[in-house]
Amino acid sequence: MKKFLSLFAVISILLLAACGSDDEASSDTSAESEVSGETYTVGATQIVEHPSLDEAYNGFQEALKDAGLEVEYDFQSAQNDQNNVQPISDGFVADDVDLIFANSTPSALGALQATSDIPIVFTSVTDAVDAELVPSMDEAGENITGVVDLHPEQIEETVAFLEDNFADANVGMVYNAGEQNSVNQVESVKTAAEGTGLSIVERTVANSSEVQQAATSLVEDADVFYIITDNTVVSALDSVVGIANDQDIPLIVGEPDSLAEGGFATFGIDYHTIGYRTGEMAADILTGEKEPNEIPPEYPPEIELFINQQAAEDQGVEWQDKWDEEAQLVGSE
Structure with a gap:
């Protein structure tokens, strides 16, 4: 009888050890799965x-x-x-x-x-x-x-908006010539403006601290500002907005988020x-x-006209009734 009890105890210990080993293996596998899979x-x-x-x-x-x-x-x-x-x-x-x-x-x-x-x-x-x-x-x-x-039609639509509403204007552009992204956009603006009455006036900067001076230097030459999606200039957009408001120069921007900073209008994404x-x-x-x-690269799905009504007022822009229908209006009171 004692031999039987001893044998039973040994078997029980082995079974418990085996179960513990399985639990640990399961736990380890689960942990590895969480790290590698999730x-x-x-x-x-x-x-x-x-x-x-x-x-x-x-x-x-x-x-x-x-x-x-x-x-x-x-x-x-x-x-x-x-x-x-x-x-x-x-x-x-x-x-x-x-x-x-x-x-x-x-x-x-x-x-x-x-x-x-x-x-x-x-x-x-x-x-x-x-x-x-x-x-x-x-x-x-x-x-x-x-x-x-950049939507394929964004620059063309913006230039068309400028021609329709600011005919024969000198368009002042500030950008970082070290950003290839910006150089390409400016060249596209020039191409789109061919055959229109618009003239492009440029100033280049190397860093955000130069943006205010560059925009100030455009005041005598520009009827309207057009700030593209240049990271250097957008990061200092408040300085351009201040000049646009003080000098009654409409400020066209490259994307809707810049409207919240004081831009007047954009064909944006x-x-x-x-x-x-x-x-x-x-x-x-x-x-x-x-x-x-x-996975092929993609363009943005769509663009639309956004206009900041408060910025239009601040920059002395004469309101066009057609904008009420054509644009998504922001900044209205």
Whole structure:
């Protein structure tokens, strides 16, 4: 009888040990699954912090949240200093992040220079083909894709608006000649203005501290300001707004977020929307549903005319009744 009890005790201990081992293995597997299958690290980089880029980043994060993904973000701004761009992306590569979100043309170029292995999704890029981020708007790069922020008709529509409402005007433009994104837009504006009565007057800056002086120097030459989606100038837009208000110069801007800063009108896009779409691309890549090169880059879905009524008043713009029907009105009392 004692032999039987001893044998029973040994078997019980072995069974309990086996069960404990299975539980531990199950726990370890679950933990590994959570880390590898549900938690991702995304390196997020943008050239500078301003409302449009910030909204794109917000939209990106929202899309990943809506996709049910657990994401840890390492956000870094280059503080509008080109010297900071490359080290940020190099750091992401050293940290072996799962994906890089590049929010602006310089940020995307820095990311692509840093890696050909880690997936990159971009937005707030004006011309991804000319910047050599992708071969064409029908074909992604090997490890990079995204959504540009310039609708194909945006500049043409803006120039048409200027011609219709400010005929024969001198159009003052301030931009950073070091941003290829901006150079391309200015050239497109000049092309669109050919055959019209509009004249383009330019001033270039190297950093945001030069924006106010450049805009001031345009006062005698410009009938209207047109500020494109130049990161350097938009980050100091308040100085341009102040001059436009003081001198009664209408201020046309490149995107709706700048209306909140005091711009008068824009044919713009919603940066939250393009950021969200970029996040949807990122979700497909992170979960393994698609490779970056299987997702063609995209244009924004649509543009529309936005007018800030308060800014129109502040800048001495004579109100046109047709705008009540043609535009989305903001800033009205």
